[in-house]
Structure formats: structure tokens, C-alpha cells
Amino acid sequence: MKPINENNIQINKNTKIIDIINNPIFGNYGRYLFPLHKHISSSLTIETLDSIYTWYNYMNPNKTIEIINYFISQIKSGNKIFYDIYDEKEKKLNPSKKETGLFFFRGNPNSKFAIVNAGGAFSYVGAMHDSFPQALEISKKGYNAFALIYRQGGENACEDLSKAINFIFKNQEELKVDVNCYSLWGGSAGARMAAWIGNNNINFGGEKYPQAGAVIMQYTGLSEVTGYEPPTYANCGTDDWIANYQVMNNRINRIKKNGTDAMMEIYKGLPHGFGLGEGTVAEGWINNAINFWKKQMK
Numbered sequence: 001m002k003p004i005n006e007n008n009i010q011i012n013k014n015t016k017i018i019d020i021i022n023n024p025i026f027g028n029y030g031r032y033l034f035p036l037h038k039h040i041s042s043s044l045t046i047e048t049l050d051s052i053y054t055w056y057n058y059m060n061p062n063k064t065i066e067i068i069n070y071f072i073s074q075i076k077s078g079n080k081i082f083y084d085i086y087d088e089k090e091k092k093l094n095p096s097k098k099e100t101g102l103f104f105f106r107g108n109p110n111s112k113f114a115i116v117n118a119g120g121a122f123s124y125v126g127a128m129h130d131s132f133p134q135a136l137e138i139s140k141k142g143y144n145a146f147a148l149i150y151r152q153g154g155e156n157a158c159e160d161l162s163k164a165i166n167f168i169f170k171n172q173e174e175l176k177v178d179v180n181c182y183s184l185w186g187g188s189a190g191a192r193m194a195a196w197i198g199n200n201n202i203n204f205g206g207e208k209y210p211q212a213g214a215v216i217m218q219y220t221g222l223s224e225v226t227g228y229e230p231p232t233y234a235n236c237g238t239d240d241w242i243a244n245y246q247v248m249n250n251r252i253n254r255i256k257k258n259g260t261d262a263m264m265e266i267y268k269g270l271p272h273g274f275g276l277g278e279g280t281v282a283e284g285w286i287n288n289a290i291n292f293w294k295k296q297m298k
Helices: 017-022 062-077 086-093 095-099 132-140 156-172 189-200 245-257 287-296
Strands: 100-105 111-117 144-149 179-185 214-218 232-235 262-267
Touching: 062 132, 100 111, 100 156, 111 132, 111 156, 111 189, 132 179, 132 287, 144 189, 144 232, 156 179, 156 189, 156 262, 179 189, 179 262, 179 287, 189 214, 189 232, 214 287, 232 245, 232 287, 245 262
Parallel strands: 111 144, 111 179, 179 214, 214 232, 232 262
Antiparallel strands: 100 144
């Protein structure tokens, strides 16, 4: 394997995933770019990567290439792209916490931040399709975005998200982020995390932090409404057999009745896990979601 460096930095659809993971440029976190609890065969390439992303549709190899190249360019520019959220003592006490961290997509210095949580039914983290692309697009709008790599299991995932928020608040000066009116994003299981932590400000340890200014959630059939929801944007396809769009729409309407700003977009014929929805009727939804978040900043 040739290292990805200044002399060999070409990434294409035939690039093998294992070569990306093992390349020294990504240090000891190359494996975190792809689902930790999925087998990565030696023959798996960027073009065939969608085969391991269970429950997802419309994965775009060109977007994967863009993301990998973005990370490489950031590293070459001297920017740190991965942050541990747990210290060595915490990871020693609970080794599973080694399987966590934040990938940082930089926006403008001292702009507001979002944390994006990929889905995967709490069995794996589908970041390359369900959080990295969204985080990259958010950063292109000038906002700082973090994509969380979290542990298996709903409670563990929520603990990790809570820890990630605390980490960003504690390190806001180093990270150069504005912590006011931050937003929590997610798709599928990741959307539940965003809603649970954002709605109730559940704290799984550490210092308390303010409630999110907005929650942005995709394709998850969460129904409960506590009355403490922050402004919430949601979307879903009508052909989603995992998350019922009517359940999501009813929840949004109930949030509105409580006097909280909320918005729902429904896409005819789309299945579960469409990500950015490039090339579909959902393409451009992320701009609507960002505008919804911006509305809450006033």
C-alpha cells in the first residue's frame, strides 16, 4: 500500500477502504471513518461501500471521495480533524469509550456549532452517509459541525452525545466555536439521540449545559412529546418502512400546538436513510434545515 501523502493523494471510486483506514495520515483514527462494528473486507472499495450500510439508500461515492479529500486537505493544512471526548482515565475504566470521538468540519472561526449523529439502529454508526455529508454541507455555510462516533446501544449513545456537548463547551476557545444556540442533528437512531438529549436536556454526567437551540431530525418514528422540545425540524419519505412519516408529522404538529416552532417536510416515494437525498425529491432539504436553525438564532 502506498501512503496517502503529498505525492500520492488521489482518491477515486476504486480506492480500497482498508487502504484509507490503514494510511498513516489518519493516525490511529482511520478505522473510525467507517463503521467500527462492520467487517471491512480487503476488496471493499469506495464504489462498493454502500453494501455494508444496512438500512441506507442513495449513498453517493462522489460524496465519500469529497469527504476523504476534505479530511486530507485539513490535515495537510495543519488542522486537527478528530477529537477524543473521553480522557485516558475514563477510557481505562470503561474500554468501550475508546470507540468514540468527534470529527470536526470547520466553518468560520467563532461561528455556531452543530453536532450531527448518524443512524445505524444503535448497532453501528453510519457516519460516511448519515453524518459526514451533512456536517460538510453545514460547514460550507460557515457554521462549525461535528460528527459524533458513539458506542453501541441507545443509553451509551446518549451518554456519548451528552459528553460531546460538554466537551465542546469546555473547549470552546480552543475549538473557536460559539456555543449559543447550538443545534443537534441526526438521522434514524441518530435523530432519536438528538431529540432525547435536545428535548429534555438529559445529562449523563459532567457539567450541565444549555438546551439546544434547534433539533434537526430525519426519518425516525419517535412519537413522544414532553412539552420541553426545542424548535424542531423533521423530514421523512412516504415509502419509509422503518420510520412512519405520519408518526413524525403528528409529533411535529403536537410540538407546534405547544407553541414551539416546528417544521416537517414529507417526500413522496422516498425510502429510509436517504441522507442528503442527492438526485431525489429531497435534494436541498439541508438548506431548509439550516435556514430553520438560523431562524432560531434571532
